[in-house]
Amino acid sequence: MLFAFVIAAGVGYYSGLTTAASKLITPDEINNVEIRTRNIKAVVMVIAKSAPEAVPQGEDPNFFSSGFFYKPNLIVTNYHAINNDPVSIRVQLFDGRQFPVTIEAYDPGIDIAVLRVSGVTAPATIKFGNSADVLPGQKAVI
Template identity: 30%
Template sequence: MPLDATDPILDPYSAQVVQAFERVGPAVVHITAFDGKGRPSGQGSGVIYTPDGYVLTNSHVVGAAARLRASLTDGQSLEATLVGDDPATDIAVLRLAGTGLPAAALGQSTTLKVGQLVVAIGNPLGFTCTVTAGIVSALGRSLRTRGGGLLDSVIQTDAPLNPGNSGGPLTSGEGRVVGINTAMIAPAQGICFAIGIDTAIWVATRLMRDGRVHRSRLGLAAQTVPIMTRVRRFHGLAQPTGVMVSEVAADGPAAQAGLQKGDVLVSFAEEMVAGVDDLHRMLVAERAGCRLPIRLLRGVELLTREVVPAAA
């Protein structure tokens, strides 16, 4: 089909940014939180991911609100109900009072590559449906939350974010949501973070089912790291990555099992662990109090320990 003579011919980079914005932009909402007296108490962004009005956003945007309202790019303003929120991952799910709504397609954060183009869409400082672009700067970062906890395996990007972008989508060039924007380093330039969509959807599924996430815990902070090829071959490990322990809580299950900072976990309960998202999915409530095997690399040595997860 020939191009219209009035259409600009875009370079490949611009074409991807435009494509991502056109596909995801209509599903981005501006969220306003109100306190118990009906006064605005905060704002942020979110993305509709089902046509019947389920929205992904950040827990810190909506968790303390008495009432919520979402504005769409087409001018609609809808009441929003908090389905559930999970401060441990800074993910929340809202339900809008509407049907037939524009919904964004979801991608996979596990397939992201450092250097890949990503596009952030949100409502920074109240400027609705603003788009910025950048690259994936790093993967598997750990980030300290406002409440003092650690978010594991977050995406670092240089797509510029500002207050109000929180909860909005980070998308691939093809227009699929690969993360939920969550934070920026204020004094720095181009250091921003998003929660991987694989983690966000795992959490959202449980929030929709139970209203909260029931977990067990190991008492450690970790990040996804590559495993050296020669070490993998020597031990016959299938996965290219593992989970490196970056902190061990004193007297927690991991400390009691003898885990140390720098250990790289490769399996838990006889299941392969290739990343922090895998470990999150395995730490279900039913495993609290159960004695389970855990395999780890300490240097180049492959060790097996037993750990008893605690109820979270």
């Protein structure tokens, strides 16, 4: 009888934890997770390597940022990620593979850069949305 009570109490406690945890996940967070899951293969890590003499001793010469494929061999990232006169720029895909890139275009005024990757075709791309489709006050995932 005591054993059955302990089991029942444990199940009740565990159920309470599950209920409490599920209340922490909002529909908005679920939407963010779904967006990430759908697009993860298009997201890259941008690695801009500075010349050793341009970096204080003991500091990492690599600057890391993110970007995404919007065409099979073009990646969008922030201008500030590549404006430190790097000696090389490469991207790392979701699966860990790395490829060299060149700067195709940039605009410091709006902090955007386009990189051309060589040696690989995008495993996936992300499409730009249309600002006319967004209502005032609506959240946007960037």
